[in-house]
Amino acid sequence: MGLRQIDHGSKEYRQMVSLRNKVLREPLGLKFSQEELDKEKDDIHIAAFEDDELLGCCILSRVDKQTFRLRQMAVLENNQHKGIGASLLNYVENIARDRGATKIMMHSRATAVGFYSKMGYKLYGEPFMELGIPHRFMQKVINTFNHDLS
Numbered sequence: 449m450g451l452r453q454i455d456h457g458s459k460e461y462r463q464m465v466s467l468r469n470k471v472l473r474e475p476l477g478l479k480f481s482q483e484e485l486d487k488e489k490d491d492i493h494i495a496a497f498e499d500d501e502l503l504g505c506c507i508l509s510r511v512d513k514q515t516f517r518l519r520q521m522a523v524l525e526n527n528q529h530k531g532i533g534a535s536l537l538n539y540v541e542n543i544a545r546d547r548g549a550t551k552i553m554m555h556s557r558a559t560a561v562g563f564y565s566k567m568g569y570k571l572y573g574e575p576f577m578e579l580g581i582p583h584r585f586m587q588k589v590i591n592t593f594n595h596d597l598s
């Protein structure tokens with residue numbers, strides 16, 4: 449399996465949107481609109497491929513100098529629980545560190561909290577609803593050396 453950064457609007461990006469619709473949106477009766485996709489042109493799109501087959505993906509969005517937000521983490525159902533999500537997370541944490549960030553935050557689906565907890569992410573704040581399902585705020589300090597603790 450190989451992990452790589454994908455250009456917004458490319459053929460691989462369209463594969464990612466299709467996987468994201470399948471894993472994240474269709475089970476909720478939803479689909480990405482062109483307007484939503486246009487808004488993510490400045491984001492960092494990461495994909496896990498086995499040959500030409502896309503197995504999983506996620507997105508990093510810059511929040512501020514210190515922080516990236518992880519979004520759209522999804523692994524094809526048949527390939528879940530094989531370590532692909534963990535590899536994607538390790539990869540994006542390195543990208544975020546390389547770009548000078550000290551933490552990654554996210555809105556985690558309640559069903560995925562156990563996964564992120566295993567990867568060192570901590571819960572904060574109260575549960576909330578998004579896309580009609582329960583979510584939790586989570587974050588991880590990825591660079592303690594530069595992290596502003598004040």
Ligand SMILES: CC(C)(COP(=O)(O)OP(=O)(O)OC[C@H]1O[C@@H](n2cnc3c(N)ncnc32)[C@H](O)[C@@H]1OP(=O)(O)O)[C@@H](O)C(=O)NCCC(=O)NCCS
Nearest residue numbers: 521522523528529530531532533534556557559560562563
């Ligand atoms: C959540 C998701 C991204 C995890 O990816 P994955 O490739 O299946 O995860 P991994 O195989 O790398 O799992 C890493 C560890 O987390 C555990 N884990 C995976 N999914 C979990 C879950 N939903 N709850 C609790 N633990 C979980 C694994 O058992 C594994 O533990 P181990 O190291 O002790 O064996 C994937 O299951 C998925 O796409 N789910 C549906 C979409 C979704 O909910 N996305 C997250 C939106 S916030």
